[in-house]
Amino acid sequence: MVHAVDNQPPHHVVIVGGGFGGLYAAKALANTSVKVTLIDKRNFHLFQPLLYQVATGTVSPADISSPLRSVLSRSKNTQVLLGQVNQIDPEAQTVMVGKEAISYDSLIVATGAKHSYFGKDEWSEFAPGLKTVEDAIEMRRRIFMAFEAAEKETDPEIRARWLTFVIVGGGPTGVELAGAIAELAYNTLKQDFRKIDTSEAQVILLEGLDRVLPPFAPELSQEAAKSLEKLGVNVQTSTFVTNLENEIVTMKQGDVVKQIGAKTVLWAAGVKASPVGKALHSSTGVELDRAGRVIVEPDLSISGYENIFVVGDLAHFAHQNGKPLPAVAPVATQEGEYVASLIQKRLSQETLPPFNYIDRGSLAVIGQNHAVVDLGFMKLKGFFAWLFWLFVHIYYLIEFDNKIVVMTQWIWNYFTRNRGARLITGAEVLADDFSQSVNSPQPAPVQEREVVKV
Amino acid sequence: MVHAVDNQPPHHVVIVGGGFGGLYAAKALANTSVKVTLIDKRNFHLFQPLLYQVATGTVSPADISSPLRSVLSRSKNTQVLLGQVNQIDPEAQTVMVGKEAISYDSLIVATGAKHSYFGKDEWSEFAPGLKTVEDAIEMRRRIFMAFEAAEKETDPEIRARWLTFVIVGGGPTGVELAGAIAELAYNTLKQDFRKIDTSEAQVILLEGLDRVLPPFAPELSQEAAKSLEKLGVNVQTSTFVTNLENEIVTMKQGDVVKQIGAKTVLWAAGVKASPVGKALHSSTGVELDRAGRVIVEPDLSISGYENIFVVGDLAHFAHQNGKPLPAVAPVATQEGEYVASLIQKRLSQETLPPFNYIDRGSLAVIGQNHAVVDLGFMKLKGFFAWLFWLFVHIYYLIEFDNKIVVMTQWIWNYFTRNRGARLITGAEVLADDFSQSVNSPQPAPVQEREVVKV
Numbered sequence: 001m002v003h004a005v006d007n008q009p010p011h012h013v014v015i016v017g018g019g020f021g022g023l024y025a026a027k028a029l030a031n032t033s034v035k036v037t038l039i040d041k042r043n044f045h046l047f048q049p050l051l052y053q054v055a056t057g058t059v060s061p062a063d064i065s066s067p068l069r070s071v072l073s074r075s076k077n078t079q080v081l082l083g084q085v086n087q088i089d090p091e092a093q094t095v096m097v098g099k100e101a102i103s104y105d106s107l108i109v110a111t112g113a114k115h116s117y118f119g120k121d122e123w124s125e126f127a128p129g130l131k132t133v134e135d136a137i138e139m140r141r142r143i144f145m146a147f148e149a150a151e152k153e154t155d156p157e158i159r160a161r162w163l164t165f166v167i168v169g170g171g172p173t174g175v176e177l178a179g180a181i182a183e184l185a186y187n188t189l190k191q192d193f194r195k196i197d198t199s200e201a202q203v204i205l206l207e208g209l210d211r212v213l214p215p216f217a218p219e220l221s222q223e224a225a226k227s228l229e230k231l232g233v234n235v236q237t238s239t240f241v242t243n244l245e246n247e248i249v250t251m252k253q254g255d256v257v258k259q260i261g262a263k264t265v266l267w268a269a270g271v272k273a274s275p276v277g278k279a280l281h282s283s284t285g286v287e288l289d290r291a292g293r294v295i296v297e298p299d300l301s302i303s304g305y306e307n308i309f310v311v312g313d314l315a316h317f318a319h320q321n322g323k324p325l326p327a328v329a330p331v332a333t334q335e336g337e338y339v340a341s342l343i344q345k346r347l348s349q350e351t352l353p354p355f356n357y358i359d360r361g362s363l364a365v366i367g368q369n370h371a372v373v374d375l376g377f378m379k380l381k382g383f384f385a386w387l388f389w390l391f392v393h394i395y396y397l398i399e400f401d402n403k404i405v406v407m408t409q410w411i412w413n414y415f416t417r418n419r420g421a422r423l424i425t426g427a428e429v430l431a432d433d434f435s436q437s438v439n440s441p442q443p444a445p446v447q448e449r450e451v452v453k454v
Numbered sequence: 455m456v457h458a459v460d461n462q463p464p465h466h467v468v469i470v471g472g473g474f475g476g477l478y479a480a481k482a483l484a485n486t487s488v489k490v491t492l493i494d495k496r497n498f499h500l501f502q503p504l505l506y507q508v509a510t511g512t513v514s515p516a517d518i519s520s521p522l523r524s525v526l527s528r529s530k531n532t533q534v535l536l537g538q539v540n541q542i543d544p545e546a547q548t549v550m551v552g553k554e555a556i557s558y559d560s561l562i563v564a565t566g567a568k569h570s571y572f573g574k575d576e577w578s579e580f581a582p583g584l585k586t587v588e589d590a591i592e593m594r595r596r597i598f599m600a601f602e603a604a605e606k607e608t609d610p611e612i613r614a615r616w617l618t619f620v621i622v623g624g625g626p627t628g629v630e631l632a633g634a635i636a637e638l639a640y641n642t643l644k645q646d647f648r649k650i651d652t653s654e655a656q657v658i659l660l661e662g663l664d665r666v667l668p669p670f671a672p673e674l675s676q677e678a679a680k681s682l683e684k685l686g687v688n689v690q691t692s693t694f695v696t697n698l699e700n701e702i703v704t705m706k707q708g709d710v711v712k713q714i715g716a717k718t719v720l721w722a723a724g725v726k727a728s729p730v731g732k733a734l735h736s737s738t739g740v741e742l743d744r745a746g747r748v749i750v751e752p753d754l755s756i757s758g759y760e761n762i763f764v765v766g767d768l769a770h771f772a773h774q775n776g777k778p779l780p781a782v783a784p785v786a787t788q789e790g791e792y793v794a795s796l797i798q799k800r801l802s803q804e805t806l807p808p809f810n811y812i813d814r815g816s817l818a819v820i821g822q823n824h825a826v827v828d829l830g831f832m833k834l835k836g837f838f839a840w841l842f843w844l845f846v847h848i849y850y851l852i853e854f855d856n857k858i859v860v861m862t863q864w865i866w867n868y869f870t871r872n873r874g875a876r877l878i879t880g881a882e883v884l885a886d887d888f889s890q891s892v893n894s895p896q897p898a899p900v901q902e903r904e905v906v907k908v
Contacts, residue, residue, distance in 0.1 A: 067876050420516055
């Protein structure tokens with residue numbers, strides 16, 4: 001049991017992970033009577049919902065990132081530690097950061113999820129995902145390099161492959177990526193090349209279920225698909241990717257097998273829970289779901305350990321309607337704040353009703369000035385939905401300078417359709433080993449396989 | 455000889471390099487009667503004078519970069535080619551980009567310079583330089599990681615090494631870096647750490663000559679040194695670095711040898727010309743100076759080849775006062791514009807007087823709100839010099855959104871002293887192999903060497 005006793009060292013809350021769940025828990029505990037240690041392996045909080053805008057050249061990584069130390073610098077009870085937790089000992093009440101053991105009174109685990117290839121990890125080379133700043137920069141490099149390579153390519157077959165972009169996964173990230181790439185190809189870059197017509201590019205969005213944006217109401221999924229197609233995206237639902245190899249995407253639609261030759265494949269499909277979930281399972285025996293998420297109690301603690309909490313994408317919370325809450329920022333934020341509040345209540349011998357997620361709606365943007373918003377009691381689409389989306393995102397960006405800068409870039413982007421942050425960085429770009437340097441090493445000859453254009 | 459003849463294909467100007475020299479030549483030739491091909495190995499123009507602000511976390515790379523295609527998209531006579539020139543054949547009038555030969559009528563070589571370790575290339579690992587976006591991100595990673603590592607370090611000796619920053623070279627870049635790091639340590643980061651006092655950091659600027667900012671008037675060098683010292687920088691002039699190894703900087707001051715233990719050493723000393731200079735020397739016999747720069751004629755062409763021009767940092771132009779023009783943006787810009795104009799004059803059978811650099815002054819910024827400006831007829835220092843510096847830099851940023859964004863970041867930085875772009879990215883940061891992951895692999899024990907604190 002947790003008690004507040006005078007003349008004792010303050011109750012120590014250790015938070016692992018500085019994403020939405022961890023950071024909002026830390027913010028809620030700022031300058032309270034507890035002592036807080038926030039551990040993250042990165043020195044910044046990342047506003048992941050806008051990461052696709054880094055990948056497609058609208059904003060810079062720093063515009064959607066906030067240094068954790070700076071966000072929490074006025075929380076004098078809070079310490080930020082850069083490091084990775086590799087062990088949790090629930091009996092000794094310690095976490096190991098490198099070789100250092102840190103004791104806790106309450107532990108909040110908020111290490112999130114990363115993208116998953118459903119066991120096909122070899123696909124990652126060809127089809128990068130989008131979870132970190134580095135992922136986004138790599139995607140950006142591949143997307144813009146594809147247009148550059150196409151401009152230099154004389155073989156029309158290979159040029160078409162450079163101009164084919166396949167996005168796997170029709171959730172919000174996939175929809176947003178597909179919309180942004182379509183706009184790049186059909187608007188932004190159109191005037192910039194002299195040998196290729198970028199509007200010949202193909203942007204293909206593949207989704208396994210029967211509609212895009214499955215968490216939304218069916219009519220908004222339909223609206224989103226319609227808007228994507230208007231932008232020029234080829235939307236393929238009920239489509240399962242069965243192989244990604246040698247610049248060929250193989251998929252199944254019902255009983256039909258199709259193949260697409262593409263140099264750029266972006267992964268926006270499954271996620272799997274952070275390995276800290278597994279560590280927690282080994283040390284506490286807590287149950288995990290199939291995706292590796294930790295099954296939590298109604299108060300977000302884990303079975304048998306009332307002072308260990310899991311929040312955000314790593315938590316499987318199904319006490320509300322039997323289905324686990326979705327892996328989105330508002331869930332993580334509310335969970336983090338709830339646990340912060342629960343810890344404080346306990347210290348003053350009070351109680352708190354079980355966690356209850358208040359769903360304020362779902363949003364997804366489709367290209368330049370179109371979005372779908374599902375507020376439950378109301379559904380918006382089109383320009384007003386986009387304005388709504390825009391203000392919500394600006395509002396939730398942590399720091400004021402980021403708000404201004406992102407706003408500026410969006411206004412600039414809106415009026416000029418230009419994207420200033422389309423730098424190809426990271427790998428040195430040499431002209432003569434172009435095709436080697438960009439994607440998979442050994443392109444298969446297209447002719448040898450039965451390639452069906454979808 | 456170059457002639458404009460009707461019904462012939464347009465005169466083809468090939469520009470190699472999209473820095474200030476190359477880009478301003480291309481801009482001056484936009485929508486004229488010539489055909490222009492601009493070749494660069496990067497897809498963006500980089501505003502190098504502000505690169506130190508990326509390295510110290512004020513702005514993002516994209517804020518000071520402009521996609522070349524977007525800058526030139528309305529120049530319908532201009533084609534941008536991503537690639538590296540590896541051969542020049544002055545007789546056939548072709549340049550090789552990878553395996554592709556591109557013919558030119560006039561050639562402008564503007565491939566600039568990179569940093570040089572005076573033959574000690576092994577120093578580069580320990581003391582990175584600052585010429586590319588990747589360089590800046592690596593410097594940023596090392597600077598901010600040093601504070602993080604110090605926060606975790608319990609050995610006071612090693613902690614002091616983490617908090618010692620040595621900048622080699624007292625030119626504008628070195629002065630600007632030293633000022634910015636001093637402000638980070640003594641202002642920005644002061645509230646952000648709980649275990650270390652960042653104001654215990656040492657920032658040491660080493661310069662071989664007897665004063666910092668050698669191109670400026672002596673009284674401004676003195677003013678700059680005074681301002682740096684007020685910010686907390688330890689300025690050491692007449693100091694030659696003789697070795698960089700195992701986290702030890704060895705230097706000579708007159709006959710005295712000194713050593714400093716430091717984990718972070720930043721290189722802002724010599725530059726050497728791009729290797730294209732050497733290629734030009736082999737194929738045309740043109741003379742190079744000791745730094746590898748191409749000695750150009752009064753019209754910036756090279757001896758014996760009136761249709762090959764060299765501009766910017768790669769050019770050694772000493773026809774004005776016997777001394778080569780300095781390697782700064784205004785020289786490159788004016789040279790690029792001069793050559794563009796000369797090519798057009800020749801096509802209409804006109805002549806142009808030899809190139810004449812108009813020196814509008816030198817500027818360097820020292821920390822938050824202090825600068826020195828040498829306009830020749832007038833010298834400014836302090837706050838007004840800083841305002842002047844600020845407006846000049848905003849004015850010359852190529853794109854409007856960059857102007858707004860950089861301005862926003864500077865205003866934010868000015869009022870809050872915060873730096874939002876201080877992301878540690880690139881290498882994955884693991885807690886337990888911290889010291890290994892950051893800098894040189896084998897720290898020498900400090901005690902075994904005679905280390906003199908300067």
